[in-house]
Amino acid sequence: MTVFILRRFVTLIATLAGASLIIFLVLDALPGNAAEMLMGADSSPEALHAMTIKLGLDQPLIVRYLRWIGGLLIGDMGTSYSYGTPVAELIAERLVLTIPLAVMAMLLTVVLALSAGVYTAANHNKMGDVGVMALTQFGIAIPNFWFAILLILLFSVKLQWLSAGGFAGWDEGIVSGVRSLLLPAISLAAVQAAILARVTRSAVLEVLRDDFVRTARAKGLTRRQVLWGHVLRNAMIPVMTVMGMQFANLLAGTIVIENVFYLPGLGRLIFQSIANRDLIVVRNCVMLLAAMVVIVNFVVDVLYAAIDPRIKASEL
């Protein structure tokens, strides 16, 4: 177990290092001169030169890379060209929206998916099962940003219950904040829930065939007790693996959904920075998202090994 975690940890560090190198090379080395990108091709050579020195672009690649990584390790991401504020502050401000959004979406996903998955498995091949499964096929086929637009059409344009976008901030109160994030969270959750419901159903059906289920019923437990107490717990291993991966997907999905609802989160920040040619912000945001994806997967792998004693370090 310890050996397994250690090995996975070494892989984690190597992956993070590799990812940072790719991000640095693509965003910093390829375009040639970031100063020119920032100031436009028609700026004077003197101004360009001054900017190049200001950005530290006259230094060799390796020095710039190490300086970036060294900064990251102590939480210093540099200063944004367009906002003039430290990038770390900028990102922290935006995460206040993005993290709650992703967590809300994940909670919705889990509640929807587990109930749909257990319900369909318990009613295998009956009308309800077929109906819900058909629904999940549609859920998987629908782009989340289109679903978001449809929700806006229904709840904001037709019924006028919720606003079509924007976020006033948490200072306005938790209720108002959650209301602004409700439609975005639902649109993120719908697709993920469709996928997770199918996984849950397969896993529960698999476990239902096990001998211990029959034993539990034979010793007098009710169907409901067996289903939620015994079966679901045993089916959770594959379900949890997928849940971990989905959290990473949700984070990436927020980039699109924040743009649909004009929410000032990390996704909007990335887009505004691309428009402003603020590559230093783009670089750190992409690194942050990539790191979250990799770290969440690491945690899932470790949890997976901790929960399932059948997984031995030798098998992985």
Added chain:
Amino acid sequence: MNGVQPTAAMPFDAPPPEAAVPSKPGRSGRGVLQRALRHRSFMIGGVLTLLVISAALLSTIWTPWPAYEIDLAHKLNPPSAMHWLGTDVLGRDIVSLLLVGARTSILVGVIAVGIGLLAGASLGLIAAARKGWIEELIMRLGDFTFAFPALLSAIMLAAVAGAGMVTSIAAIGIFQIPIFLRITRGSANAIWAREFVLAARVAGKGKFRITIEHVLPNILSILIVQATIQFALAILAEAALSYLGLGTQPPQPSWGRMLNDAQSLLFQSPLLAVYPGLAIATAVLGLNLLGDGLRDLFDPRLSRER
């Protein structure tokens, strides 16, 4: 990190690639055809996919109106005999835009999946044939690319190279490589362990010949199924990228772009936001069902619990 991998919208209930050992081909052609015609998701998926491909092909020779023609006098017209689904904010015919949009989606999808399939499958076959440090190196490189969902790589590419169709093709294509790499390596390894491969080795065939003559034909069905499903994901990704303005650029019509344009007109012309989404959902649903159907038909043992 074996088994199912995190991807933008991968159907996670698919069997893990490593578990996918194909059966030996050799069923009678007629039996397969009969089973295909009786298979519900294969038939529905096939019809929907054919519909989208026909729309794309049709758009190369005919559209009701020129898709690029701006006609401000007739902007935001409701559906009529002249414009079946109405016109957009620039007076362009919606049906024509949808048809050309199908072409854009399919073009991006085919090239991106082609890149992923060619590069991923080749690397996967090499990894399975060579083993050792070469396999390790190839698989670790695949791990890196998994840290970048298609959206993130497109954002990076767009930030340095500018947005456009090529950017989205490259981003989606690169993102597909590790998926094909894993599935190819996993199923090729299973073939390498079979007796007939051992027999071929004893008979003195080299690794390259065995890969081409025995391994590849036996994993082809798995690759075809996966390519169908990845095609659906590519269409979703293309739509998302062009919706965000990172992919296909105007005036080239694309479904994602149409949704973006429609969003600012939700109060005036809500239907404009419905059609392109329906088109995307039709294409993706069709390809997903087709992929499921093909999986069942190629190997009933792999069919999912449904």
